[in-house]
Amino acid sequence: MNRRQFILAGLGTPAITLHPGSPINFITDPATSLILPGATPRTRPRTSRMRWAQLAFVENDPKHFDPDFWLDYFRRIHADGALLSAGGVVAFYPTNVPHHHRSDWLGNSDPVGEMIKGCRKMNMSVVLRTDPHATRQDMFDAHPDYISVTADGKPRRHWANPDLWVTCAYGPYNLVFMTDVHREIMQRYQPDGIFSNRWAGHGICYCRHCTENFKKATGLDLPRSERRLDPAYQKWEAWRKDRLRDVWFTWDGEIRKQRASARFIPNGFPDKLETGKFADFFFADQQARRGVIPPWSNAMGAKELRAGLGMKPIVNIFSVGVEEEYRWKDSVQNDAEIRIWVAEGVANGMRPCFVKFGAYIYDKRWMKAVEKMYQAYLRNETYLKNTAPLARIGLVYSEQTSQKYGGKPWQEKSNEHALGVYQALVEEHLPFEMVNDKLLDRDHLKPFRLLILPNIAALSDSQCRQLRDFVNAGGSLLATFETSLYDEEGQPRNDFGLTDLFGVSVDRTNAPGTTAPVHHSPRHHSPGHHIPRRHSPGHKCRPGRRPHAQLLPPHKNRPPRRERPGRRLQDHQLRIQGKGQTQLGLPFSRHPDPHLSRPPDGRRLPQAGRDRHPRALPQRARPRPQHRAPRPQSRKRPRRLHTRATSTAVSGRC
Numbered sequence: 135m136n137r138r139q140f141i142l143a144g145l146g147t148p149a150i151t152l153h154p155g156s157p158i159n160f161i162t163d164p165a166t167s168l169i170l171p172g173a174t175p176r177t178r179p180r181t182s183r184m185r186w187a188q189l190a191f192v193e194n195d196p197k198h199f200d201p202d203f204w205l206d207y208f209r210r211i212h213a214d215g216a217l218l219s220a221g222g223v224v225a226f227y228p229t230n231v232p233h234h235h236r237s238d239w240l241g242n243s244d245p246v247g248e249m250i251k252g253c254r255k256m257n258m259s260v261v262l263r264t265d266p267h268a269t270r271q272d273m274f275d276a277h278p279d280y281i282s283v284t285a286d287g288k289p290r291r292h293w294a295n296p297d298l299w300v301t302c303a304y305g306p307y308n309l310v311f312m313t314d315v316h317r318e319i320m321q322r323y324q325p326d327g328i329f330s331n332r333w334a335g336h337g338i339c340y341c342r343h344c345t346e347n348f349k350k351a352t353g354l355d356l357p358r359s360e361r362r363l364d365p366a367y368q369k370w371e372a373w374r375k376d377r378l379r380d381v382w383f384t385w386d387g388e389i390r391k392q393r394a395s396a397r398f399i400p401n402g403f404p405d406k407l408e409t410g411k412f413a414d415f416f417f418a419d420q421q422a423r424r425g426v427i428p429p430w431s432n433a434m435g436a437k438e439l440r441a442g443l444g445m446k447p448i449v450n451i452f453s454v455g456v457e458e459e460y461r462w463k464d465s466v467q468n469d470a471e472i473r474i475w476v477a478e479g480v481a482n483g484m485r486p487c488f489v490k491f492g493a494y495i496y497d498k499r500w501m502k503a504v505e506k507m508y509q510a511y512l513r514n515e516t517y518l519k520n521t522a523p524l525a526r527i528g529l530v531y532s533e534q535t536s537q538k539y540g541g542k543p544w545q546e547k548s549n550e551h552a553l554g555v556y557q558a559l560v561e562e563h564l565p566f567e568m569v570n571d572k573l574l575d576r577d578h579l580k581p582f583r584l585l586i587l588p589n590i591a592a593l594s595d596s597q598c599r600q601l602r603d604f605v606n607a608g609g610s611l612l613a614t615f616e617t618s619l620y621d622e623e624g625q626p627r628n629d630f631g632l633t634d635l636f637g638v639s640v641d642r643t644n645a646p647g648t649t650a651p652v653h654h655s656p657r658h659h660s661p662g663h664h665i666p667r668r669h670s671p672g673h674k675c676r677p678g679r680r681p682h683a684q685l686l687p688p689h690k691n692r693p694p695r696r697e698r699p700g701r702r703l704q705d706h707q708l709r710i711q712g713k714g715q716t717q718l719g720l721p722f723s724r725h726p727d728p729h730l731s732r733p734p735d736g737r738r739l740p741q742a743g744r745d746r747h748p749r750a751l752p753q754r755a756r757p758r759p760q761h762r763a764p765r766p767q768s769r770k771r772p773r774r775l776h777t778r779a780t781s782t783a784v785s786g787r788c
């Protein structure tokens with residue numbers, strides 16, 4: 135008789151359920167859903183779940199909550215994982231932790247336990263959600279030091295609900311109180327993990343714990359401003375990351391103590407490299423788009439996480455509600471919007487997880503759409519599991535550049551360079567992956583033949599060396615604007631860190647507003663092939679070197695599929711060719727794409743080159759289609775999504 139049989143025999147089988155097929159081998163009493171002693175948990179997290187369902191309870195849900203309705207829906211959509219709200223601001227179970235506020239509508243009920251019981255009958259994984267960002271008056275009275283403090287020394291009221299206080303994320307509220315909450319949740323329900331929402335604080339907190347701890351760590355007083363490039367603020371950011379890592383590890387350690395295979399899953403951590411290193415699986419809270427954000431932004435988030443997490447499972451939390459500035463969580467997106475958003479995530483390896491805020495439903499229209507999607511994902515599950523990208527193009531992103539580079543107006547939105555290249559690659563149907571700039575070693579770059587560095591301005595000497603190694607091993611690089619002109623601390627260099635690789639140096643002789651020649655082959659050289667120098671320091675070829683890029687005039691070497699009616703051809707193509715026949719045709723526009731950036735009233739934006747520079751290329755006449763409907767009036771200028779007019783350097787063995 136083994137341990138499991140012994141336990142079953144000793145306790146009487148009729149009342150006990152041994153979870154069939156469960157990788158965690160725990161035993162629960164179906165009446166109470168409590169874990170019985172003697173379970174032998176596995177130490178590996180449960181990672182095979184493909185279709186998730188999230189119910190984010192609101193305070194009055196226990197009053198009119200119908201668990202059967204939801205369990206039936208979970209069954210119909212073949213959900214195999216559930217993410218359920220349990221505690222934090224509000225406890226949806228009969229908690230015994232002091233000052234852990236039970237829902238005012240809880241009474242004697244236990245919505246969490248009831249749902250877990252139903253989910254486990256269907257062999258679903260269960261992850262429970264906590265939200266520690268706010269608390270009530272009784273906590274304030276008992277532990278005033280748990281409350282976040284503003285710069286003027288006042289305890290911080292909640293921005294949306296004045297009955298609540300915002301908590302300090304970096305001190306004992308998280309490290310002591312929330313650890314107690316997580317311990318209790320684990321002991322009662324033994325979920326596969328705990329996911330915390332809004333756990334990472336809201337800006338600088340000036341409470342006594344933060345003041346003392348920051349001083350002890352850095353010798354400094356807390357910064358008074360949140361200017362990104364302020365050295366004191368950057369020190370605080372680094373300290374905050376250390377504190378959040380402590381919180382993560384404290385909670386994760388306590389959770390594993392209660393069940394070895396369970397994990398803490400943070401909703402975001404301010405470093406994707408560490409996220410990939412420490413997380414065994416991850417929930418990406420990328421609910422929906424707003425404004426003119428393209429649907430592929432969900433894919434971009436997936437690719438950025440995958441760069442660090444590799445093949446570890448990433449679950450995509452998507453919303454069925456509208457995610458505009460004023461989010462009414464009972465509103466509903468239309469089917470097409472939900473489908474395209476989720477498809478972008480699934481196509482990039484994420485596992486879908488719908489989230490419904492509030493368990494009482496006013497509008498059920500989204501349910502059929504999600505049901506159809508999930509059923510299709512079930513039918514095609516074989517093709518969605520254990521997949522690896524085959525892309526040979528890597529688009530580098532750099533949190534280091536986002537944090538350390540800038541200061542001048544044109545440098546502030548450095549991420550727009552990546553957005554432009556991303557859009558260009560999508561338009562050209564070129565498969566690509568995102569590459570974390572901290573993972574430029576040989577193993578991580580092995581799949582790639584071409585790396586694109588869209589204004590990856592802040593690069594250390596070591597990173598530059600890794601890029602050199604990549605090129606020496608046969609890889610190609612395409613870099614734009616001020617790539618490598620700054621070091622890892624954002625300090626400017628005298629010349630590009632990669633100057634030897636590209637064969638170009640900074641050209642500081644021309645003032646901004648003049649034009650600079652793009653590096654191209656002599657075949658296409660003409661005085662017209664100039665890119666307006668807007669703010670770039672400019673590039674000049676080093677003696678005896680010729681970069682390996684071709685700026686092609688319109689209509690040359692264009693694939694036929696681009697010629698279809700109604701589709702505007704880009705002005706130019708920047709073509710590069712690397713070793714191994716890697717070929718990339720990037721649409722290279724000197725001005726914003728009018729399809730994406732024309733103001734709603736139809737007037738033409740000032741165009742770099744034509745409006746400012748006498749030597750600019752003439753723009754091709756393009757009649758505007760007559761059938762186009764008038765665009766809605768808006769005073770907001772739409773966000774530009776285009777390849778920036780920048781100087782570009784290419785290197786590689788071509």
Ligand SMILES: [Zn+2]
Pocket residue numbers: 281282283302303304305339340341342343344345
């Ligand atoms: Zn604090």
